[in-house]
Structures are given as structure tokens and as C-alpha cells.
Amino acid sequence: MSVIAIFSGIFCSADAVVRDVMDSTGYRLITDDQLISRAAETSGMPENKVQRAFSAKTSVFNKFTHEKECSIACLRLALATELEKGPAVVHGFSSLLIPQTVSHMLRVCIIAETPYRIEQAEVVQGLTEKDALKQIRARDADNAAWTETVFSAKDPWDVSLYDMVLPMNRMNVAKAGSLIEENLIKDAVRRTNASIQAEKNFLLAASVEMALCRAGHNVSVTAENGAVVLTINKHVLMLARLEEELQSIAGTVSGVRSVKTVVGKDFHQPHIYRKHSFEMPSRVLLVDDEREFVQTLSERLELREMGSAVAYDGESALTLVAEDDPEVMIIDLKMPGIDGMEILKQVKTTRPEIEVIVLTGHGSEADRKRCMQLGAFAYMQKPVDIDELSETLKKAHEKIQLFKS
Template sequence: MSDIFVFSGVFCQAESVIKNILDQAGARLVTDDTIISEASDLSGIDRERIAKVLSGKVSIFNRFSHERERSIAWMRYALAKRIVEGDNMLVSGMVAHLLTQEIDHVLKVCLIDDMAGRIEQASESGLSEKDAHRAVMQGDEIAAEWVKSITGSTDPWNSKLYDIIIPVNKTGVEQAAALIMEQLGNAAVKLTPASQKMAEDFLLAAKVETELVSKGHSVQVEAKDGTITLSINQKVLLVDRLEKELLEIAGPVEGVKDVSVKFGKDFYEADIYRKMDFELPSKVLLVDDEREFVQTLSERLMLRDLGSAVVYDGASALDLVNSDEPEVMILDLKMPGIDGIEVLRRVKAERPGIEVVILTGHGSEKDRETCMELGAFAYLNKPVDIDVLSETLKKAYSKVRNS
């Protein structure tokens, strides 16, 4: 039987339509949570980290960690496995857009409603009209960001992304479900040997993508009849070396017959392609009110492939720890507002897995003792030898990875 992929706006009665279809089609419901859990099991990546990808928020550390790309690759692989296994699915949620290659027996559906109808639905859930409007707008912003990142379309309701778009407010729930069931009877979306081969190509592409991203490479992958095409959309230094490495990784994957590399439309943009080295920390937070010093330090660390972000006071550091957890912090002690010792105390109490390296030019022996008692990984004095600091960060990250 055909698989049904449903994407909808928030408060568009999607749950009611989906329940109606499930009752008629006997399909198995697969949600975002289903794919997130399976991707976590397959990859070993923490489930909460994968789930964050669907929120629309990109970590400030992502250009170094590639955590978002890794999460998406493993979700796509989990989804592809289900399609090939012929699970008779109804896939509902953000993950519906992870299908990036055409598969004829997958019916892609978009459920949408007008703003007035959506606000009415939100209000019925107990929200005030103002909060309902805000909830709808926020949901659409998240959907737009997600769809753009996966498909390139700036419009999440773009008709080119779907086989059928249904305005639920005009059709009603039962008629919306009936329209979908009618489309399932169309010969164009029936499972055939050819469409099954499309699904197998999608699975192979997803498998190659996980192999590449697990070794630090983030490129677009397509497959057709066992031939893999890798597309690079960033400016690349040492192109021949990169091509050779990509071919060496993708070529041995079971089912791959041939591999080619091409350069996409964004190849000449200013971004520099960076391979991720998973042995090095990529989420280092620098906290220091001396702006020139800390910016220079960040640049020097990046030259050593140590990815970092910078904040200039303790309050900002605590906010970022709560919203976008770093792996290692370099923390100054003397700062206006919340000082370094208080930041250290709160971080180790609330996020003990973060390792904190104190780097100060004004500390005392008593400060050092206090910091180490509070759980600091190391206590260093300014000026610091960059090689000593780099080695300290690597040891701190090793402790994070092994904990």
C-alpha cells in the first residue's frame, strides 16, 4: 500500500484528519517522536539533541559541531529504513519533509487552514485570542525555517512540495480524509517494483549521508540505481583532496556502484567547507568582559580547529548555557554583574556535565582553591600559552566525551 506523508500548520485540525485516515486505511502512525527515537538508537546521539533540530533554532556552535546536519542525516536514515521495509505508514510531522528523493508510492499531503479558523481552534484549546494568534505565528515561523532548511523553499505551503494541499476549514475533517483516501486509490501512487527501487535508492543515499557525516563531512547526497552523486555547496580549499576523501568514504558502502562529486549553486559563496574533527571540542564558550582579548582568543582557537562562541558577561553566559549547552567553558573571574565564581557555581550545580576552565588575570590562591572545590576542570592565569590552553581544552573535552 502507499505511504502517506502529512505536514500541517499548527491548529489546522490535522490530528482529527489523521485519526480519520488511520481508521479507514489501517496504516501505522509514525510521528516526529518515532523518528527521533529511532535516529537516536541508530546514531547514539542524545534524543533531546536530535529533537532540538525540529525547533527551528540552530545552535551558535553548529558551524563547528555539525550537530544539526548529523541529526538530520540520522533521522532521514531512520525514515528511509521504514519506507523500504514497507511499513504501511502515515508519517505525520516535520519529518515528512526529510523525503528528499522522489518515491512514487508516497503521497505527500499538506493540511492547512485560514488564520481565522486556526485562531478559533487555538482558542478552543484554552488560549486567549492574543495568545492564540501568537501561537499560530510562532508555529508558522518554525515550520518556515524547517522547510527552508530542508527543501530550500521559503514557503512551507508551496504547492510544489506536495501532491495535494487541503484547506481543512473549507472541506471539513471528514471530506479532507475522504480526499486523501481517494488519492490513495490513484494508480500513480501505487507501490510498484519501480517505486520500491526509488525507496531503496533513497535508503542508500541516506546510508551514505550518515557515513559521511559521521566522519565530519556535510554534503548533499543523491542515489539512482546504485550511483551516488555528492553535491558540495560551499567554497572549498584543496578540492582534489576533499573529492578523494569523499570517494573513499562513500565508495565502500554496501550497494554503492559508483560515486561522483559535483559542485552546487552555492559553491562560490564565502563559507569555507570545514570537516568536523570529533576528537576536538566544537562547542567552547568563551566568557570574558575584555572584548578585544576574548575575540582574539576565539580566532586563535579556530585556527586550531577548536570551535568557539563568545559572550561578555556572566548573565549572558548563563542564558546561553540554558538555551544552547556548550561542552567546555573558558571563564574569566572578574566581570561586572555576575562574576566568574558565581557563574561556575551555577553551571556546575545545574549542568555538571559542562567542564569549566578558569582563565583569569586577577585571581588569588584562595580563588583558585574555591574554583577547584566548585568543580572547575583547570585554573589558568593570563597571559596563557595558546598551546597549553588548547591542550587543556582537549583534555576537558575528552572527559566530557567519556563521562
């Protein structure tokens, strides 16, 4: 029997259609929430970080941590494992992760025009038109970002991505369910030996991708009958060494018969391949209004394999703390607007797990004592020795990892 993959817009009666199809077919349901939970268990990442893979907003630290890519790898593995259990309705963002080569799958898009969606939001959740539009636009932005990530397609409702597009403003739930069931029995989506093998290939590729993510790598993986191909899409200076390491890791995965590495179309672009080091700080937020100084500091830390983002004022820093997950902050004391002392006080009140290093050229002994009383990890003076600062960062990172473990 075939798989039904349903991707939908918010407030389009998709849940009702899914229930109707499940009642008629007896299929089980695979949801994003189920896969997020399984992916979190597999990876050790918090569920909220895995879920963030579906968001249009990507962490400013992602180029160092590869958390979005790792989350997607975890979700692929969780989905491929679930598909092994037999026919199902896959509903949500994850439905788009199933490769096109798995041909025993009916790909369905459920969408509607905006007036219908606003009406549904008012009926189902009692939202005002303003709040409904806000939620619709936010979810559509997530949908667009997701289809661009998976297919490089900016329009999430592009008919070429699906076998069926159901406009719910033109039909009722029963009609939509009936159309899905009619197409489900067509020869084009029947299971074949080739499509079953493609499903096994999906599972093997996902397993290899997960093994590579655990080692800090981010490459594309395909598999066919045990033959694995790893595609490196960013430039690397010591390509042969990287290829050897990738092949060594992939070769240990059960079911892998051979491993080949190739360079992708973006290999020669000005992006450097970066392996994530779990031992080094990679979520450091630098806060200083001296732009040249803080940009140079960020570059010097990057040369030491430490990942950082930059904020030039206190308000921006606190916004980033609220929206993202810095682990260590390096802050200047004297800044216009919200100064470093106030940042330290607010961060230690709302996010006490973040370690804060004060780095200032204008502080006094009284300032040092006050900062340490407020919970600063260290208090350092400018100009700072970069090696000393690096060692302090490493110690803060070690403290954080110890707390997590």
C-alpha cells in the same frame, strides 16, 4: 499501494484527519517521535538533540559539530528504512524528507486560518488566546525554518510543495479524510517500477550520508541504481584529498557500485569546508567583556580545529547555557554585571557536567582557591600561552568524553 505524507500546522485538526485516514485505509503511522527514537539509536545522539533539527533555533556550535545535518541524515535513514516496510501515513516534519522522485506518494498539507486554530487550541488544550497565538507563532517559525532547510522555501504552506492543501476552517475532518482517500487511488501516485527504485535510491543515499556523518563529514548525497554522487557545497583547499576520503567512505556502504564527487553551487562562496573532529573540543563557550581579546582567542582556537562561541557578559552566557549545550566554558572573573565567580557557581549548580576553565588577569590566590572549590576544571592567568590553554581544553574534553562513555 502509495504513501501518504502529511505536513500540518499546529491546532489544525491534523491528528483527527490522520486517524480518519488510517481507519479507512488500514495504513500504519510513522511519526516524528518514532523516527527520532530510531535515529537516536542509530547515531548515539540524545533524542533531544535529534529533535532540535526541527527547530528554528540552531545551536551556535553547529558549524563545528554539524549536529543538525547529522540529525537530518539519521532521520532520513530511519524514514527510508520504515518506508521499506510498505504503505504508511507519514505525519510530521519528517514527511518532507521523502524525495520528489518517490512518486508513489500523496503529499498533503493541512492548515487553517488563525481564528480556527485559536478556537481549536482553546477546545483541545484549554489555552487562552494569548498562549495559543504564542504556540502557533513558534510552531509556524519552526515549520518555515524546516521547509527552508529541506526545499529552500520560506513559506511552509506554499501550494507548490504539495499535491493537496486542505484548509480545515472550510471543511470537517470527514471531508478532509475523504479527499485524501479519493486522491490516493489516482494513477499519478500509484507505485511504478521507477518509483520503487527511487525509494531504494533514497535508502542507499541515506545510508551513505549516515556513513559520512559518522566520519565527521557534511555533504549532499544522491543515488541512482547504485551510482552515488557526493556534492561538496563549501570551499576546501585540498579538494583532491577530501574527494578521495569521501569516496573511500562511501564505497564501503553495501549497494554502492560507483562514487562520484562534484562541487555544488555554493563551493566558491566564502565558507570553508570543515570536517568535524570528534577528538577535539567543538562546543567551547568563551565569556569575556574584552571583545577584541575574546574574538582573537576564538580565532586562534579555530586555527587549532577547536570550535567556540562567544558571550560578552555573564547574563548572555547563562542564557546560552540554558538554551544550548556548551561542553567547556572559558570565563573571565572580572566583568560588569554577573561576574565570573557567579557564572561558575550557577553553572556548576545547574549544569555540573560543563567543565569551566577560569582565565583571568585580575585574580588572587584566594580567588583561585574559591574557583577550584566551586568546581572549576582549571584556573589560568592572562596572558595565557595558547598551547597551554589548548592542552587544558583537550584534557577537559577528554574528561567529558570519558564521562559520556
